[in-house]
Amino acid sequence: MTQEYIATIGLETHIQLNTNTKAFCSCKADSWGDAPNTNICPICTGQPGALPSTNQAMVEKALMLCLAMNSDINMDSFFDRKNYLYADLPGGYQVTQNDRSIGRGGYFDFLMDDGREVRCHIHNLHMEEDAGKTKNEGNIRLIDMNRCGVPLVEMVTMPDLHSADEAATYLTRLRQLLRWLGISEANMEKAHLRCDANVSIAPKGSTELGKKCEIKNINSIEAVRMAINYEIERQIREINAGNKIEQWTIEWDNDTQELRKMRSKETAADYRYFREPNLMPVHISEEFLESIKNKMPELPIQRRERFISEMGLPSYDATVLTADRDTSDFFEAVCNIYDGDNKRVSNWMMNEVLRITNETGCAVSELKITAQDLADIIHMVDQKTINTTTGKNLVDMVQSSGKRPQLLVEEHGLGLVSDDSAIRAMCTKIVSDNPKEAASYRNGKESLIGWFVGQVMREMRGKADPEKAKAILLELLKAD
Amino acid sequence: MESETISVEMFNEFVQVAELELTPEESKSIREKMNEQLRVIHELESIPLDEQLTPVIHGNPYPRDIQAPLREDIWKPFENTQGIIDQAPRSQDGYIVSPDVPHQKLG
Amino acid sequence: MTELIELSAVEQAALIREKKISSVELLEATLAQVEKVDGRSGSLEPYVEQPEDLEKVHAFLLIVRDHAMAKAKEVDRKIAAGEPVGALAGVPYSAKDVYCTKGIRTTAASRILEGWKPPYSSTVIEKMDQADAVLFGKVNLDEFTFGGTTETTAFKPTVRNPWALDRVPGGSSGGSAAAVSACEGAISLGTDTGGSIREPAAFTGIVGLKPTYGRVSRYGVIPFASSMDTMGPLTRTVSDSAFVLKEIAGFDPRDNTTVRVPVDDYLADLQKGIKGLRIGISPDYLKITYLDDQGNYASAPVDPEIEASVWKAADLFRDLGAEIIEDVPMSNTKYSVPAYFVISRIEAYSNLQRFDGLKYGHTTQQSVKDMYDLYYKSRGEGFGYQAKLRLLTGMFASQEKFYEKYYRRAQRARALMRRDFDEAFNPQGKYRIDAILTPSTPSPAFRFGDAVASDSLLIQFADQFTTPMNFAGTPGISFPCGLSSSGLPIGLQITGYDYCESKILRAAFAYEQATLDADWRKIKPVVLR
Numbered sequence A: 001m002t003q004e005y006i007a008t009i010g011l012e013t014h015i016q017l018n019t020n021t022k023a024f025c026s027c028k029a030d031s032w033g034d035a036p037n038t039n040i041c042p043i044c045t046g047q048p049g050a051l052p053s054t055n056q057a058m059v060e061k062a063l064m065l066c067l068a069m070n071s072d073i074n075m076d077s078f079f080d081r082k083n084y085l086y087a088d089l090p091g092g093y094q095v096t097q098n099d100r101s102i103g104r105g106g107y108f109d110f111l112m113d114d115g116r117e118v119r120c121h122i123h124n125l126h127m128e129e130d131a132g133k134t135k136n137e138g139n140i141r142l143i144d145m146n147r148c149g150v151p152l153v154e155m156v157t158m159p160d161l162h163s164a165d166e167a168a169t170y171l172t173r174l175r176q177l178l179r180w181l182g183i184s185e186a187n188m189e190k191a192h193l194r195c196d197a198n199v200s201i202a203p204k205g206s207t208e209l210g211k212k213c214e215i216k217n218i219n220s221i222e223a224v225r226m227a228i229n230y231e232i233e234r235q236i237r238e239i240n241a242g243n244k245i246e247q248w249t250i251e252w253d254n255d256t257q258e259l260r261k262m263r264s265k266e267t268a269a270d271y272r273y274f275r276e277p278n279l280m281p282v283h284i285s286e287e288f289l290e291s292i293k294n295k296m297p298e299l300p301i302q303r304r305e306r307f308i309s310e311m312g313l314p315s316y317d318a319t320v321l322t323a324d325r326d327t328s329d330f331f332e333a334v335c336n337i338y339d340g341d342n343k344r345v346s347n348w349m350m351n352e353v354l355r356i357t358n359e360t361g362c363a364v365s366e367l368k369i370t371a372q373d374l375a376d377i378i379h380m381v382d383q384k385t386i387n388t389t390t391g392k393n394l395v396d397m398v399q400s401s402g403k404r405p406q407l408l409v410e411e412h413g414l415g416l417v418s419d420d421s422a423i424r425a426m427c428t429k430i431v432s433d434n435p436k437e438a439a440s441y442r443n444g445k446e447s448l449i450g451w452f453v454g455q456v457m458r459e460m461r462g463k464a465d466p467e468k469a470k471a472i473l474l475e476l477l478k479a480d
Numbered sequence B: 001m002e003s004e005t006i007s008v009e010m011f012n013e014f015v016q017v018a019e020l021e022l023t024p025e026e027s028k029s030i031r032e033k034m035n036e037q038l039r040v041i042h043e044l045e046s047i048p049l050d051e052q053l054t055p056v057i058h059g060n061p062y063p064r065d066i067q068a069p070l071r072e073d074i075w076k077p078f079e080n081t082q083g084i085i086d087q088a089p090r091s092q093d094g095y096i097v098s099p100d101v102p103h104q105k106l107g
Numbered sequence C: 001m002t003e004l005i006e007l008s009a010v011e012q013a014a015l016i017r018e019k020k021i022s023s024v025e026l027l028e029a030t031l032a033q034v035e036k037v038d039g040r041s042g043s044l045e046p047y048v049e050q051p052e053d054l055e056k057v058h059a060f061l062l063i064v065r066d067h068a069m070a071k072a073k074e075v076d077r078k079i080a081a082g083e084p085v086g087a088l089a090g091v092p093y094s095a096k097d098v099y100c101t102k103g104i105r106t107t108a109a110s111r112i113l114e115g116w117k118p119p120y121s122s123t124v125i126e127k128m129d130q131a132d133a134v135l136f137g138k139v140n141l142d143e144f145t146f147g148g149t150t151e152t153t154a155f156k157p158t159v160r161n162p163w164a165l166d167r168v169p170g171g172s173s174g175g176s177a178a179a180v181s182a183c184e185g186a187i188s189l190g191t192d193t194g195g196s197i198r199e200p201a202a203f204t205g206i207v208g209l210k211p212t213y214g215r216v217s218r219y220g221v222i223p224f225a226s227s228m229d230t231m232g233p234l235t236r237t238v239s240d241s242a243f244v245l246k247e248i249a250g251f252d253p254r255d256n257t258t259v260r261v262p263v264d265d266y267l268a269d270l271q272k273g274i275k276g277l278r279i280g281i282s283p284d285y286l287k288i289t290y291l292d293d294q295g296n297y298a299s300a301p302v303d304p305e306i307e308a309s310v311w312k313a314a315d316l317f318r319d320l321g322a323e324i325i326e327d328v329p330m331s332n333t334k335y336s337v338p339a340y341f342v343i344s345r346i347e348a349y350s351n352l353q354r355f356d357g358l359k360y361g362h363t364t365q366q367s368v369k370d371m372y373d374l375y376y377k378s379r380g381e382g383f384g385y386q387a388k389l390r391l392l393t394g395m396f397a398s399q400e401k402f403y404e405k406y407y408r409r410a411q412r413a414r415a416l417m418r419r420d421f422d423e424a425f426n427p428q429g430k431y432r433i434d435a436i437l438t439p440s441t442p443s444p445a446f447r448f449g450d451a452v453a454s455d456s457l458l459i460q461f462a463d464q465f466t467t468p469m470n471f472a473g474t475p476g477i478s479f480p481c482g483l484s485s486s487g488l489p490i491g492l493q494i495t496g497y498d499y500c501e502s503k504i505l506r507a508a509f510a511y512e513q514a515t516l517d518a519d520w521r522k523i524k525p526v527v528l529r
Helices: A056-068 A164-181 A221-240 A286-295 A300-309 A315-320 A325-338 A342-360 A371-382 A388-401 A405-412 A420-433 A435-442 A446-459 A466-479 B008-017 B024-046 B081-085 C009-017 C023-037 C051-055 C065-080 C123-130 C174-181 C198-203 C238-248 C266-272 C304-319 C331-351 C371-382 C385-397 C400-425 C467-472 C501-514
Strands: A005-016 A080-083 A093-096 A107-111 A117-129 A133-137 A140-144 A151-157 A193-203 A213-218 A249-253 A258-261 B095-099 C060-063 C092-096 C134-139 C187-192 C207-210 C230-235 C278-280 C287-291 C297-301 C323-325 C435-439 C476-483 C489-496
Touching: A005 A164, A005 A221, A056 A117, A056 A151, A056 A164, A056 A286, A080 C331, A093 A117, A107 A164, A107 A300, A117 A164, A164 A193, A164 A221, A164 A300, A193 A221, A213 A221, A221 A249, A221 A258, A300 A315, A300 A325, A315 A342, A325 A342, A325 A371, A342 A371, A342 A388, A371 A388, A371 A405, A388 A405, A420 A435, A420 A446, A420 A466, A435 A446, A435 A466, A446 A466, B008 B024, B008 C385, B024 C287, B024 C331, B024 C385, B024 C400, B095 C371, C009 C023, C009 C065, C009 C238, C023 C060, C023 C065, C023 C092, C023 C134, C060 C174, C065 C134, C092 C174, C123 C134, C123 C187, C123 C238, C134 C174, C174 C187, C174 C198, C174 C230, C187 C207, C187 C238, C198 C207, C198 C476, C198 C489, C207 C238, C207 C501, C230 C238, C238 C266, C238 C476, C238 C501, C266 C501, C287 C331, C304 C323, C304 C435, C304 C476, C304 C489, C304 C501, C331 C385, C331 C400, C331 C467, C385 C400, C400 C467, C435 C501, C476 C501, C489 C501
Parallel strands: A213 A249, C092 C134, C092 C187, C278 C323, C278 C435
Antiparallel strands: A005 A151, A005 A193, A080 A093, A107 A117, A117 A151, A133 A140, A140 B095, A193 A213, A249 A258, C060 C134, C187 C230, C207 C230, C207 C476, C287 C297, C435 C489, C476 C489
């Protein structure tokens, strides 16, 4: 029988903050689409004599993440220099936080797709500057320093994850949270979210952790899944072949989708950290902390719970409606205006609004339809001013025209006819125009009532109240 | 305390990590100098320091009221980016050029 | 009338403002003086000494005549048009070649920066420009400021002391000191990390001011040890020192370690005199303390002529109304030597990491295997001996396994020695002093080669009275107080408390005014005779 193994995984996630400017200089933080080396200055390119100055927005956003991760906050944190030589690091050292980082400890609770809750403990959160980009071209390497100095938060977890799936879900939920907090675009294709994974395996039941290998530069959720699975398989292969796992640093190559060992020089362990003497400590005053706390939104996992317990939504609906903050806020706004059955609002949201966002690729906040519009439409259906089908069409009409639903109903004459005499006249006409069907009905084929209602509705272009039409038809067909 | 000395092996390792090619004469002389200087460094150990003494980064204190505030998050583009790239010994299409770093594939 | 070039900056500025001379005229006179006394500029070419080299100062690495002429003309135009001009309008000055000057070659006296033209200017250079001073040249220094004699420069010939051409001008701001001493401009900007302004000022008979750390922006000045580097003027008079400091001091949002403390009117304050000023003298600054072969602290006296000048100056200060407080203990000062050593080497090592042969400066012309090989060769060729030694020593001391033992311990020793200053200057304390009077250096200028070859303690510990102020962050000024029996300048140092530059300038000014007619002031450096 083959030995079973348990994997243990810790993640170091690098999160690019969506500040206007870089961590320590006034260059634009986002260089997406810019020509190489056009968004640079003496500071981020390591010109001799240039000095850093700390971006306040970086501190604010890092602080929000600390609060969301339930971390302890260091009211005075320091920047250190991490010294190493590499082509993408123009200063010869990276300014980061080693000795005393802004956040330590904490945890992140998230749900797996099957509803299982996972708690991943956080070791620390620290602020740092990003390195530049390099790309190979033949036997040379091209260096672009646009990304040098972009603010990052590095969040280091404890080894609490046990499968590639858990690691991938952690990243998915983290991405959701970062966007929810508005501190990162968290777009993995643009490398706003990157991670290094420490992977080890141990025989099932063993209490000792195996030697870990670090996989660097994983830049998509799919890659996380693949790279970790490959690495687990590789380690199992090694052990089964009687080899020992060595503590390697491995690089994930996204182009070839393969793992490769990094040269020992690139992984030299001694970074000779010491305090960056050019920067003052980052002091967080009580007032500053309070102002950030006041800016903190309800977090998705909390809101999901509230949607279930207080608003009476099924767990599936609650998950879908808290996938992003826009959708969630929109939904709540509709509920507040509508002031009725929340599940009914949820159905309209999921069936109609999310259908449109899926079709158009727009975010909910970018739609023309407002919470007020949707609440009005549901109301009109409830009050039988329009029928459900019209209501659904109306959602699309509002979205395409930007006009208010009431106006569209008037303009297009979509309102239900509730005038008895008009419906009765039409019903009488339909019954007398279709003697064969009327006879069948009377001979017991009562299911034909639906066909009669349909005829009336078609003739009246959907404006008749179908309930009323049905009642009149029943009466007419019985009378003869 | 018996002070450790910097052996030839240790010294050569530093030189590698420092990325610093030395002539044989420089190697010899610098290693000797460093070993002499270790004496100065070891003086640190005999300084009577009470445990309450907080390490400082700068000599003069920085009370909060005179400290620089955090920088406001306002974009101010640098006007002379070309002046930075022009200084690179090798550049191509706006990139700075470096020789490649070979990798080892993982079987 | 005294020659234009011998006038102080204050006097030169007044003449220009009053339209008695033009800025261009003054610049021409200054450049003519350089032409006369400076000889060939230091260069990276293999150095073959010529007989005439021994007779010249060699302070300058670069003269920027066109740049200077354009600025001088602009100043003259403004004055002619009645437009407002800055305080230093039309006054020529030079800068140590670690101040970045946009588009103007900046070398740090190292081959590794060969050919580099900075894309930006340092804050201080910008402030001098706003004050309408005229930058006309960059001066030599010890490579990356690593030294106290200017001999470690990669640019040869090195600088000679205008008072004795067989002696060093001191360092690392040796070019600045020699230039000002030889009347090649009234002002030169220097930097001081362990005495690099004050020591050369003392060796060349001029005034050198090291401001409080954080008083003057370091932005755009190539660093040595970032927690100790300071920027300041070298001038011939105390008034000029005050004049320049006023223009360059102040908070700079680009240097996080500058402070929001108002800048005093240093020049006007000079007139306040020193009545009641409490000046301390410390026995710990009248001897050299060192570790003997057994590892015990031992001490050696400073040059007797130098100690005598301290006591003579003390008498003079007393006569001028100051109170002299003897026996102020600064006994932890001796600990600053190893602690300063460790911290400065670690910071220096890290600051040298960015020179990699890729982004600017020297890159190897040899063929290379890969990126690392390019680093290895470029850095090997580009850095001089001292840079290599300090880089490797810093790497040794900064190993993570030694973090507590060396770096943290050195930081705590720094706090300990700072206490001496806090206690001595405490207005409620036992001593309540405003300033301390010390020798600037244990001996006058020494001969070329002695810094390496001599085992004299006075030479080995030439910076022992100046490094403590860099370590403590406090300001100090070195000013001339006479000549030794062999005709070499002697400097005294007045050091004060944080941001009290005004007080130490006042003390130095009082001394200067009281000795204006002294015989030694009539003697000029040999190159001016």
